[in-house]
Amino acid sequence: MLPDRAVTGADLPVRDVLPALVAALTGGGRPAPGTRPDGADPGSGADGADPSVGAGGVAVLVAPPGTGKTTLVPLALADEVTGRVVVAQPRRIAVRAAARRMAWLVGGEVGDAVGYTIRGERRVGPSTRVEVVTTGVLVRRLQRDPELPGTGAVILDECHERHLDADLALAFMLDVRAALRPDLLLLATSATADTPRLADVLGAPGPPAPVVGADATRFDVEVVWAPPPGPITPAHGLRVDPRLLDHVAATVGRALRETAGDVLVFLPGAGEIAAVAGRLAGHRDTVDVLPLHGRQSGGAQDAALRPGPRRRVVLATAVAESSLTVPGVRVVVDAGLARSPRMDHARGLGSLATVRVSRSSAGQRAGRAGREAPGRVYRCWSAAEHDRLPAQAEPEIAVADLTGFALDLAVWGHPGGDGLDLLSDPPTGAMDAAGASLRALGALDDAGRVTPRGRLIAAVGVHPRLAGALLAGAGVVGARRAADIVAILSGDGPAGGAGPGSESDDLLAAWRRLRGNADRAASARWRDESRRLRSATEAAAPAAPAVPAVPAVGGPPGGGIADDPAARRRPPGGGVTDDRAARRRPPGSGVTDDLAAGLVVGLAFPERLARARVPGGTTYLMAGGTAAELTAGSALTGAQWLAIAIADRGAGRVSARVRLAVALDEATAGEAGAGLRRTVDEVAWSGGDVVARRVERLGAIVLTERPLARPDPALLEAAVLDGLRREGLAALRWTRDATGLRERLAFCHRSLGAPWPDVGDDALLAAAPDWLGPDLAGVRRRADLERIDAGQALRRLLPWPQAARLDALAPERLEVPSGSRVRLDYSDPDGPVLAVKVAEVFGWERVPAVADGRAPVVLHLLSPAGRPVAVTSDLASFWRTGYPQVRAELRGRYPRHPWPDDPTTAPPTRRVAPRASS
Template sequence: MLESPPDLPVLAGLPALTTALREHGVAVVQAPPGTGKTTLVPPAVAAMLARDGGRVVVTQPRRIAARAAARRLAGLLGERVGETVGHTVRGDRAVGPGTRIEFVTTGVLLRRLQRDPELPGVAAVVLDEVHERQLDADLTLAFLVDVRATVRDDLLLVAMSATVEAERTAATIDERPAPVIDVPGSLHPVTQHWSPPPPGVLPVDERGVPPRFLDHVAATVRLALANDDGDVLVFVPGVGEVAGLLRRLSGAGDVDVLPLHGRLPAREQDLALTRGPRRRVVVSTAVAESSLTVPGVRVVVDAGLSREPRTDQARGLPALVTVRVSRSAAEQRAGRAGREAPGAVYRCWSRAEHVHLDPHPAPEIAVADLTGFCLELAAWGDVDGSGLALLDPPPAAAVETARHTLVELGAIDETGAITARGRAMAQVPTDPRLARALLDGAEAVGARRAAEVVALLDDDVRAPGGDLVAALRALRRGGPAARSWSDDVARLESLLPTRPPRTPLTDDLAVGTVVALAHPGRIARRRSGGGSYLMVSGTGASFRAADPALAGLPWIAIADAERRPGARDATIRSAAPVDEDIALDAASGLWQEIDEVVWANGRIVARRVTRLGAIELSAVPLADPPPEAVAAAVADGLSREGLDLLPWSDAAVALRRRMAFLHHALGDPWPDVGDEALLNGVDGWIGSDLARVRSSRDLGRIDVLGALRRLLPWPEAGRLDELAPERVAVPKGQAVRVEYGPTGTEQPVLAVRLQDAFGWTATPRLADGRVPLLLHLLTPARRPAAVTADLESFWSGPYRQVRAELRGRYPKHAWPEDPTNGRP
């Protein structure tokens, strides 16, 4: 085949690739979609290894891509899949003793690496589509770099990418760094058409993709069919939208409308990837974005949406969410129209919106749930990934949440080391929560039913009315999705070390049991006086008004929930019933009995409480709560409700203000007496009085003045009246009160009649002379006459004008020309 290869752009880069592998053992191939890298790079590597033997393993991010690539390459060789070229994907293996090139999903290679890092019989690994940055792909790349550095320096490694991050990938997989073979694309020209929706029609709302937007996408497809020749490839975000568009296009004329997504049986996938007798419209999820070639396509209609993993780390609610497509993904989608001839792309958004799209999709490691990722790290022996060549470090908060989940599941210990239970879970190629549900659920409900429910959960099947039991019964009856589900059930059941028989539990409770084992934090009890639920995790949850099937049940296990920004509760998308006994068994690690002492509604409430996570199961009063717990509860109440709960006398307020002034003016050792400081150190100044409080009335008896005096520093406290006096004597002889501000940052004020200041030559100063008083000088009638902090300047200047005015208004009073020598 290499002697007479198909005319593909990547041919020009094959000599450089083989040279790089001979000299360095690693290489990065950067080539746009449609250049033939998936078709020609694997046989070029295999031919290079012809004398040495060994298999070339090629990874693909999706099962459908692995199968399609194997079929295409086998067809070019004139063979069937399973001879020279084979594939291994979940539930489907076609490999023979003479297989030289094996296409696998990234997850399959990850499992092999965990079982035996030396990869016996494998001479080279080609990682395709590394730019998609899926978690499995990032991990597999990091593990392979580790393997080459430790046990297999002869293992050849090729990373292939369709985007511009090749240099960073090259630096990650080899410290030199690895050579980069850049293959320019030679796609046919693709004409762009902008087709934004009508005003008021949004591509995404709080419920997902609105029907009116799908109507617009269908109208755009009809426009493309009318204006352009060739088959049409339509991109929508998920399986539900594929089905919705198929219904809308069912009467589109003399064309075949076909679905393409990962849940379809292999036969139907192959049908969409094969030319037909008539013109076709292939409605696809992102599986056709890269790796796959859909023959005959000349037109792409792009809805501009993508479904990506996101996780609410605080509430542990991982989900797939619909987001706007990135610019790089939009370019890849458009390129599908120019693989075989000039084509056209219809984008269901405006040119102005296109400029504001994100340049690239976020790597899964930055946004996805990392529980499975962290279990893989633990199984590899690098608990935090610090020793691995990861393209991006995982977010610390997401790792902490994932490790906490794994400890709860018994998969790792407190140090992060994997347990025997964790190793068993790691052998099940699914999310660790589902692996736990399969292993433990088999004992509780029987092997077959546990596998049925886990297969249902793993495939993210939408439950009618939110009722997961109804979804299971529908699959058992058969239908379009039943075959792939049935295959998954058999695969999962085969992974069990034993096959426990069916238990007497009803299907309703059996489904709920498995869901509860998978997600103990999502076990929920109905709140009193309403239709909403409280999860064990502490998150509220409610069914949609249109989903009444399970609403009102006392206990449920929630399989899928989504909490949108700003919403009070998560929305339950699927659940199953459980009872309290099942809940306690499934979430036994979250059961606790504690003595709870809190400040609520102006009093101490002391109870012995039994909880399942955040759900209160029972409570009895505590007659004699521990003093330290009472003190902590009162302190917490003061922190929440403020220091105004205390009885602040005038004397206490005055002392606090003087202390605040000295803290600001002099600093240590004068303490900070602001709200935050007093609340943080409440034990230190109120002390044992807190433990005797039972209600607001008791708080009213606390001697706040005496408590504040405990904070005065000794021996400096002996100078309090000198440094921050309550009163200052004026020349006439009487003492006038000084007004200190509430925060201590304000300048102290002395309000005094102007005549009482006669005889002062300068402004009195406080705090060892550091802070002058702010003098409010008053008329004989105690009205403002002047304000100054510099009395000497006032006497020599503004006083003359003030004297003239006051002599006219108060002629019987003495107004000397020299106030410094005048009698007060």
């Protein structure tokens, strides 16, 4: 099929390496020329062996954009293999463009020798030898029939972009070659030289697959660093600082003045493209401003990919980085941003995040300016910033929602990817979250195996949540309306932006605009997708359960509208009914559009059902527990309940931002979130006291509550213990005796160790059920807790039989020579303290010890007025050296008290001498 005649555009660099590439794939010898990424001859394996040995039928082609790998290689292989050559591309726009280009090269129409298939559109015929498909279509095709009958070779194009479907397709293809079709040729292409891992995976279990390289005939590209003149707020979520867009538009104006040729501008998304296009309105007299992104109609995309009569400014997303050729481009203006999927697994929020472009992607973008002649790239950042950019973009498997990915693995028969050669292992946390969602949908069983319902969901060809909502909702609101709503959400995936009508966050308004043909191209795409989804629903109907299950994340599989009596109870005139008469009517009869949309969205995302925190407010609590806010001026303001289809939570934000939602009533929210509805008795410590109530919840949203007259004693005890942990031990009644007992026990624990218990705060709180248990039986409120005698409770901790010796080991009082029984203070960690007047210990020659003599008492000797005058544990030394000074200082102040010369022989006394008579 490869044209032998000189065709403009067909004499591309990859043509020189086609013989080597064909030889590498078919085992016809060592491929040459070209280089391996590690610098070795591409015709040799890692050990210099012939690559056709052990790696036959697989190869890697490394060729930058513009070399012809997407168009010339498939045509060359079509001449070498029996059967069709299938080329898998990550983007629909690239599929159509590649098919059209190859059809032109061979002199035919699309659908003849060269055709294509994308979701909802197929143009192939009986004579088609090369078929271009999206990687998603290839994965679905492999799931239906892994042998790929009639296919002789598969090319996985742009593997460096590391989309989830591309990783899946590669793993499935390697499994098919190993088990079913060793004759099937497999070629992986990459625009970057970072391919060792790719070659290793393709060649396993033998040496790496052969790598053939083709260098592009590039012209020099001058780099102009053009950072914004002032500060720019970093992008977060979907928001890009308007000042950066102003600067991009100004840089485009500069490029138009300083250069010739068409200008290709890279921006992160369709919203930014529209914003910059508006800022370039003043240039439309001299240039054509054309958008290029994946949500356009085919005709609009074709217009951007054809040379025009005037100079053009093409505003494009990352779709123009590779696979696509935009003719006439001599200048690139790069905003330096891209959109990447992100998943907040803890909150179930998926979204697209605006991120800095990688150095690799920046290089590919710049290369677009040097495809046909010397060019120039204006980078809207500094050279220093460039050095700090990541070398490569993160693969989707590391950051994206893996629910669909996990379902595909289970349908393939390898739950979790075990036994498959994946380029990267999926993150454990993301796979756990995906598995939980799929089990809640009824798509996986507890062992992770796919269920019959899971196969039906996978066959729909959209995100599993949307597919589950489609199948469950069709029986309630009708297949047409369910498909209409899911088609709105499925354009870029359930977390990929607001889809059609994204200028509003009101899904119902977007639905009306699509039905009214406000945007003919968008409406046409939506209708095509809706028809496809209706067909999928009808195909699944014979195999579906009689009563469609209503999925709910976090709830048990199988809970549904028809299964939950509470969900069927509706207020008069409100929402979806499910009585006997309703079952005899066609699905959807009597259900308004807003409730139909709310029900389907709620079935897909039950944890995003949300109720206003205050009536008429703009802040909501979602059933999953996360707060959500409407944007200022939203048409949804005032709605008491929302079914939120898309929300994202930027870095550092407490609340999520609602991007697309629909208003609904409480009854419909209850039906959609039936699996999250729970009526539970809640007994908890709240606001400084025990609160006992019976609560009906929809996830985190409290629907009703009433006081609980007879709470479960176990729940009461748990709540009181929780309150004690929060409030601390001071919530109990601590008498002087109780405090003293605790101090004595602490002293025994310090001095003697086990089995004397630790009575520190943390230890007592941890052991509270043991020593407080019997006292908690009648506690229902804080006041009851405050009446518990802590001292009596503490005695339960005394070890047996050591408890009988507590008074001997840590006596509460000691008798001093005067006959007084003085209380010991055990609160000092340095030892027990005996505070006693000096005169009462006359005659004592040494300080007593406690704890079987292990702990000497610390004497705090007091004046007759009770003020400390000395501290000692060595009484003999004090009598010799300290007492004379104390005697000298105090005898004049306290003349009626005895101050003997020799205190060791003087009688102790508590009394004072009587006053002399006058």
